[in-house]
Amino acid sequence: MLKKNEIESNQTIIDKAGNKIWNFFSSLKLIITVFLTLAVVSIIGTVIEQGKPPDFYTKEYGEKIAHYVLSIGFHDMYHSWWFLILLALLAANIIVCTIDRFPQKWETAIEKKYGAEPRFIKNLANSAHFTVSGDVHDIKIKVAERLKKKRYKIINADAADGASIYAWKGVIGRFGSDVTHVSLILILVGAIIGNFWGFRGYVSINENDAVNAPQADFKVRLDRFWIDYYNTGEVKQYNSLLTVIDNNKEILTKQIYVNEPLIYKGTWFYQSNYGVAYDRIREAQLILKNKKENKQIGEPFKVKWYEPFKIPGTNLTVNLVGFISDFGFDEKTKQIYARSLEHNNPAIAVVIYDGDKPISDSWLFLNYPDVFATIPNSDYNLTFMGYSGLYYTGLSVNNDPGTNIVWIGSILMTVGFIFAFMIFHKRIWVNIKRGENGVDIYMGGMINKNKILFEREFSELVESLKAKWEVGK
Known part of the structure; x- marks a missing residue:
C-alpha cells in the first residue's frame, strides 16, 4: 500500500498538472495564437478555391504545390481535422x-453589503458627507425614496446610533461578457453542425417538371417561370412558382425570387438563374408541303411536346418526341449529341404515323428545313418552321x-452586448448617524464600468x- 506522504505527493503532481492544463486553456497567448492562425488560414481558404477535384489544383498550381495543398487539406479547409x-x-x-471569472462575478452580484461604516464609504471612488437636521428614521426613508x-433596489437596516442603506441596480450588466461567450460557443457549434x-x-427544373430535392424525401415542381420588367424595359425581377410535393401530396406553393426563398423541412430553395432548356421545348411550328411542287398545304400547325397531333385533311399524325438546341453528330460513334447549350442549330425529333402505323422517325432542322423533310410512302414533306422554348429555373x-x-447564438450575442455596454452594475452605500451638530449622512458608490x-x-x-x-444655504 502507498504511504500517506506518497499519496499526498502523487496528488500534488496531479494538481500541478491540472493547473498547468487549466492555465494553458485560459491563457491570453492561446487565444491570440488561435485568432491569428484562424485569420491566416481563412485568408488562405479565400485564395484557394475549396472543394475542387485534385486535378484542378494540379492544373492551377502545379504538381508540387498541389501536393502540399492536398496533403495539408487546404483544398477542403473547413472540413479538415x-x-x-x-x-x-x-x-x-x-x-x-468564463468558468474562471464567473464565480467572482456571481459572488459580487449576489453580495449585499449593508451596514457599511463611514471609513469604508470615505475610501470609495465616489463619496460625500453632509449634515442635516431631523429624525434619523425619517431621513432614512427620504433617502431610500430618492434612490428608489x-x-x-434597496436594503436598509436600523442601528442604535443610526441607520444604513445599501442600494444597487444593473447587476445583470456584469454578465454581459459571459452571455457573449455562451453565444460564441453556440455560433461555433451551429457552424460546425452546418459544416459537417x-x-x-x-x-435546375423545367417548367411543369418535378425533381427530387437533394438529400431530401420530397419533390419540387416548377409550375411557371417569368420575368417582370420596368417600363424602361429593364429587368425588374426573376420569378419561379414552385410547388412542394411530399408523399404524393401538394403541400405548398410559393412564388420565389431573389432573396425570397422557399423553405420546407429545413431546406432552402433560392432563385439562382434561369434559361431556355436545351433538350426540350413547349411546342414546334410545322407546315405540310406538296412533295412534287414543294408548296404549302393548308395552314401552319403547332405540335406540343409528346401530344400527338393529327394533320388536318390527311391520315397523318405527328408526335414531337425530342429536341436538341445545338445538334451535333459524331461520325465515328454515330452518336447524336448537343454541341453546346446554346440554340445555334435547333433540331426536333418527330415520329410520323399513317393511321396507327409509324412510317417515319427522323430529325428536322430549323436552319436546314429541307433536310430529312420527306415523309416516306406519301406525297408530303414536313418542314420545321419554329418553336416555343421551355424555360427552366436554376435553384440554389x-x-x-x-x-x-x-x-x-446571434440573438444571445446581441443581448450580451447590450448587457455589457449599456447596463452597468451600480452600488451605493449610505450611513446615517446622529452627530453633535445634527444627523451625518455618509454616501459612497461605485460602478463596474463607465466611471x-x-x-x-x-x-x-x-x-x-x-x-x-x-444644506449649505
Missing part, C-alpha cells in the same frame, strides 16, 4: 475563461441544421439630497 482543432481550442479557451426613484451535416447544392439548395443554433457617467449621476444624487434639506 486541424481546422476543427482550432475551433475546439477557441471554444475551450472561451469556456475556461432612480430605480435602485448540412449541404449546399444546385438543381441549402440545408443547414445548425442555422437555428447560430440564430440563437465618468457614474460620477455625474452620483454628484446629481448628492446635490438633490442636499437641496432637500437646504
